[in-house]
Amino acid sequence: MADINRIKKELKDCAKDSETSGLEVKLVDEANLLHWKGAIKGPIGTPYEGGIFRIDIVLPSDYPFVPPKMKYDTKIWHPNISSESGAICLDILKNEWSPALTVRTALISLQALMSAPEPDDPQDAVVAKQYKESHDEYCATAKFWTETYASPKMPGLDMLLSMGFGEEKAKAALLKCDMNVDAAMEALLSEA
Amino acid sequence: MLVGGSGYLRVAEEEMAVQLLPSGLYASPRLCEAVRGHEPRLQHQLQHGAPAAAVLADLRDIAERRIGTSAREALPPAEFYERVIAELDGLGWSVLLSLSPALDEVELLQRDDAGREHAITMILPSEYPRLEPRTRTALPAPFEISWPRAATTGRPEYSLAAVMSQFKRELQKHQLLWDILDDFDANTWVLEPLHPTRDCVMRRIALSGNCSLQISLHVGAPTSLPELLFLGADRILRPLREALNSNLGVWSVQRGVRENLQDVLQTQFPSRPQTALGEGDAYTTECAICYNYRSLDDTVPECACDACGKPYHGTCLNEWLRSLPTTQQSFNRLFGECPYCSRPIAVEMFADRILG
Numbered sequence: 001m002a003d004i005n006r007i008k009k010e011l012k013d014c015a016k017d018s019e020t021s022g023l024e025v026k027l028v029d030e031a032n033l034l035h036w037k038g039a040i041k042g043p044i045g046t047p048y049e050g051g052i053f054r055i056d057i058v059l060p061s062d063y064p065f066v067p068p069k070m071k072y073d074t075k076i077w078h079p080n081i082s083s084e085s086g087a088i089c090l091d092i093l094k095n096e097w098s099p100a101l102t103v104r105t106a107l108i109s110l111q112a113l114m115s116a117p118e119p120d121d122p123q124d125a126v127v128a129k130q131y132k133e134s135h136d137e138y139c140a141t142a143k144f145w146t147e148t149y150a151s152p153k154m155p156g157l158d159m160l161l162s163m164g165f166g167e168e169k170a171k172a173a174l175l176k177c178d179m180n181v182d183a184a185m186e187a188l189l190s191e192a
Numbered sequence: 193m194l195v196g197g198s199g200y201l202r203v204a205e206e207e208m209a210v211q212l213l214p215s216g217l218y219a220s221p222r223l224c225e226a227v228r229g230h231e232p233r234l235q236h237q238l239q240h241g242a243p244a245a246a247v248l249a250d251l252r253d254i255a256e257r258r259i260g261t262s263a264r265e266a267l268p269p270a271e272f273y274e275r276v277i278a279e280l281d282g283l284g285w286s287v288l289l290s291l292s293p294a295l296d297e298v299e300l301l302q303r304d305d306a307g308r309e310h311a312i313t314m315i316l317p318s319e320y321p322r323l324e325p326r327t328r329t330a331l332p333a334p335f336e337i338s339w340p341r342a343a344t345t346g347r348p349e350y351s352l353a354a355v356m357s358q359f360k361r362e363l364q365k366h367q368l369l370w371d372i373l374d375d376f377d378a379n380t381w382v383l384e385p386l387h388p389t390r391d392c393v394m395r396r397i398a399l400s401g402n403c404s405l406q407i408s409l410h411v412g413a414p415t416s417l418p419e420l421l422f423l424g425a426d427r428i429l430r431p432l433r434e435a436l437n438s439n440l441g442v443w444s445v446q447r448g449v450r451e452n453l454q455d456v457l458q459t460q461f462p463s464r465p466q467t468a469l470g471e472g473d474a475y476t477t478e479c480a481i482c483y484n485y486r487s488l489d490d491t492v493p494e495c496a497c498d499a500c501g502k503p504y505h506g507t508c509l510n511e512w513l514r515s516l517p518t519t520q521q522s523f524n525r526l527f528g529e530c531p532y533c534s535r536p537i538a539v540e541m542f543a544d545r546i547l548g
Contacts, residue, residue, distance in 0.1 A: 005482070006482050009483050064482070065481075065515055098532075099480070099531045
């Protein structure tokens with residue numbers, strides 16, 4: 001049986017400094033203490049800056065003796081995170097876990113991982129190869145993915161919404177037209 | 193069934209609904225009726241963490257005894273009630289704390305010289321005042337009542353007033369003991385018991401560096417050196433033990449136990465922090481693995497890392513160390529690393545923890 005008290009205290013601790021730490025967690029369902037959703041801000045000075053990355057957190061029944069299971073819900077272009085599934089390659093979430101760590105410290109480690117990728121221990125080989133061989137291209141892709149998938153708001157979306165287009169359609173059009181607002185508008189108009 | 197659960201209890205061929213919550217016990221009306229008068233004790237057991245199974249077994253025993261004997265106990269005669277009411281009139285109703293509906297259980301309040309409040313419960317047999325009432329108190333020593341004897345017949349005369357005056361005299365005996373205990377409660381950080389009753393002469397108080405000291409006073413000689421038990425990391429406790437051994441001559445029965453202890457141990461006992469426990473608190477006493485003070489099997493964090501002082505339940509440390517391939521075992525001890533500071537730590541092996 002997972003320790004209910006520890007989990008409750010961890011939740012409380014996470015809530016305490018959510019404004020300064022750039023971390024946020026909440027329960028998916030108030031009745032289930034073992035399934036959390038976390039959100040971390042992309043570190044400043046990285047291609048992930050400006051993005052909000054959502055993390056799925058599942059605490060196994062024998063937590064804290066085993067690490068929490070974490071994966072990215074938000075798509076991200078990063079050598080240590082699968083661009084397909086969001087699976088994370090990070091030692092403390094595997095054999096370097098210790099009960100001295102918490103969900104909060106694990107999320108901070110993820111933030112650090114986003115600042116300093118480790119391409120020699122990759123989760124996504126394609127990204128890792130790009131990171132090592134053509135770094136500029138990696139930065140551009142990662143930035144584009146951040147803007148596309150992790151931005152709290154898409155640039156130009158407000159404008160399209162104010163013109164009366166539906167949110168779903170406007171987002172789809174923006175994605176299709178590489179975030180070019182004019183092209184997206186034209187596409188939406190021609191559709192209509 | 194665990195605390196927090198609900199279910200049915202089979203009493204004398206009958207299923208009765210019952211629900212156990214940390215806040216109390218809830219049962220069907222018939223079951224409530226059957227255990228009437230025993231609620232405070234059951235409640236007390238629950239609040240002090242007695243295992244649910246034991247509380248339920250107790251509950252069933254009581255209920256079966258009442259329900260099983262279908263012939264109801266004969267009601268006491270009318271004189272019984274008149275007598276009880278008259279006695280309460282005499283004592284003054286302000287001292288009455290509680291009274292059972294059948295008037296057979298009376299809880300009265302007595303103040304000692306220092307103004308501390310003490311409760312005494314008297315259970316009156318239906319033949320009262322011909323038969324002796326039973327009393328229940330929270331005193332550190334047994335309380336024997338010597339009843340006044342009637343001049344003519346030589347038979348003991350039972351009365352509530354006699355009990356109350358003797359109770360008051362009995363309270364005098366323990367004034368010094370309670371003064372010392374109150375002094376600990378007010379000026380140190382008492383970790384255990386959380387809600388001390390007047391019969392409890394033990395206090396576990398916080399020391400610096402996650403350590404604690406369990407003090408058990410002697411009821412007969414409260415100002416003498418109490419029984420001491422040091423809990424925590426040896427690194428911090430060793431100097432205290434050495435100070436205790438070399439300074440025992442300083443102990444003076446004329447002074448308070450707290451002052452004596454502080455002088456002998458050459459330390460100041462930290463007082464209770466005003467704010468709630470936070471991260472990085474130097475006196476955290478919760479287990480650093482499960483974040484609880486009391487574990488599921490009701491132990492306190494009895495292990496501590498000698499290097500960083502983090503406290504652990506032996507069971508938690510066992511479970512963690514056993515999951516690591518680097519942990520060594522020698523006889524019945526496990527040798528591994530502290531989860532926080534990675535320095536060597538050893539713990540006695542426990543049998544497999546029963547997971548609830």
